[in-house]
Structures are given as structure tokens and as C-alpha cells.
Amino acid sequence: MPGSGKSTIGRYLAKRWSMPFVDVDVAIEEHIGCTIRDFFAKEGESRFRDVEQEVLAALLARPEKTVVATGGGAVLKAENRQELAEHAQVVYLSASPHEIAKRLQRDTQRPLLQVDNPLQRLLDLHAIRDPLYKEVADFVVAGSGLSATQVAQRVAMQIELGQHS
Numbered sequence: 001m002p003g004s005g006k007s008t009i010g011r012y013l014a015k016r017w018s019m020p021f022v023d024v025d026v027a028i029e030e031h032i033g034c035t036i037r038d039f040f041a042k043e044g045e046s047r048f049r050d051v052e053q054e055v056l057a058a059l060l061a062r063p064e065k066t067v068v069a070t071g072g073g074a075v076l077k078a079e080n081r082q083e084l085a086e087h088a089q090v091v092y093l094s095a096s097p098h099e100i101a102k103r104l105q106r107d108t109q110r111p112l113l114q115v116d117n118p119l120q121r122l123l124d125l126h127a128i129r130d131p132l133y134k135e136v137a138d139f140v141v142a143g144s145g146l147s148a149t150q151v152a153q154r155v156a157m158q159i160e161l162g163q164h165s
């Protein structure tokens with residue numbers, strides 16, 4: 001979900017494993033040459049999703065092991081879910097819409113949440129996406145009530161356990 005901690009936790013994991021970290025949102029902004037917010041306003045969400053698919057596929061094709069923070073909506077396209085399942089270990093950072101709304105109270109950068117009732121928007125997004133996140137994830141780490149560092153440690157433990165079993 002937007003605000004679930006993908007960028008924060010992704011950076012922590014990359015440091016822990018001495019791997020490169022790529023935030024797909026940042027890679028997209030480099031590719032389009034403006035902010036995602038402006039791109040949404042100018043070109044619309046559908047065009048954004050096409051660019052997101054292109055950038056994500058290119059990142060997943062990299063031979064180097066990399067920690068990737070996807071955009072929150074990457075799972076909406078079946079092609080992205082397929083690519084993720086095939087080329088990555090996927091972690092779903094689950095967090096309740098109420099907790100995310102609290103974290104992002106002062107945020108102005110996430111275009112989907114610039115609405116009168118961001119909590120309702122998060123509840124709607126969660127209802128649509130939760131099954132898709134679960135479909136594509138190798139495992140789910142529940143983040144509500146935990147600090148970002150605690151969540152990152154749980155994710156690291158799950159992945160490291162998987163690699164030694």
C-alpha cells in the first residue's frame with residue numbers, strides 16, 4: 001500500500017545485505033523527467049501505469065541482486081504480477097489503512113491521496129489491492145504497531161531463513 005514502508009524498509013535491507021536499492025518511483029521519475037504527481041496530472045493514471053510496467057520490467061531483468069521497492073499500484077497489472085512472481089522474492093508489507101492514514105497525515109506527494117477523505121481512499125485501495133498483494137507475495141509481514149526498524153528486521157529474518165533452509 002502507499003505509505004506501508006516500502007522505501008524505508010527497502011533502503012534498510014539493501015544496506016544490511018550490501019545490495020543496490022532501487023525505488024521504482026524514483027526510477028520512473030528519472031525516466032519521465034518530472035514528478036509522478038505532475039505526470040498523473042498531465043497524462044493520467046493509465047499512461048502512468050504503462051510507464052510503470054516498462055520501468056519495472058527493466059529493473060527485474062537486471063542480473064545483479066537488487067532490493068526493489070515497487071510502487072503501491074504495481075500489482076494492478078497482471079503482467080507486473082507475473083513478472084514479479086517469476087523474477088523476484090516478493091514481500092507484502094501489510095499495514096492497516098487507519099495506520100497509514102496517520103503516517104501520511106501531512107503528505108502532499110502521493111497523488112492518489114490528495115483527496116478530501118484520504119482514509120476512505122486508503123480503505124478503497126486496500127479492498128481492491130489486498131488480494132492482489134497476497135496473490136503475488138512470497139510472504140506477508142504485518143507492520144501495524146511496529147516501528148519501521150522492527151518491520152525491516154522481520155522481513156530480513158524471513159528472507160534469510162528462506163535462504164538457509
Ligand SMILES: Nc1ncnc2c1ncn2[C@@H]1O[C@H](COP(=O)(O)OP(=O)(O)OP(=O)(O)O)[C@@H](O)[C@H]1O
Nearest residue numbers: 001002003004005006007008072103143146147148
Ligand atoms: N512501520 C512503520 N512504523 C511507523 N512509520 C513508518 C513505518 N514504516 C514507514 N513509516 C513511515 O511512513 C512514511 C511512509 O513510508 P515510506 O515512504 O517508506 O512508504 P512507501 O511504502 O514507500 O510509500 P509509497 O508507496 O507512497 O512510495 C514515512 O514517513 C516512514 O518513515
Ligand SMILES: O=C(O)C1=C[C@@H](O)[C@@H](O)[C@H](O)C1
Nearest residue numbers: 002025036071072073110111
Ligand atoms: O499506490 C499507487 O497506486 C501509487 C503509489 C506510488 O508508489 C506511486 O507509484 C504512484 O503515486 C501510485
Ligand SMILES: [Mg+2]
Nearest residue numbers: 006007025069
Ligand atoms: Mg516509496
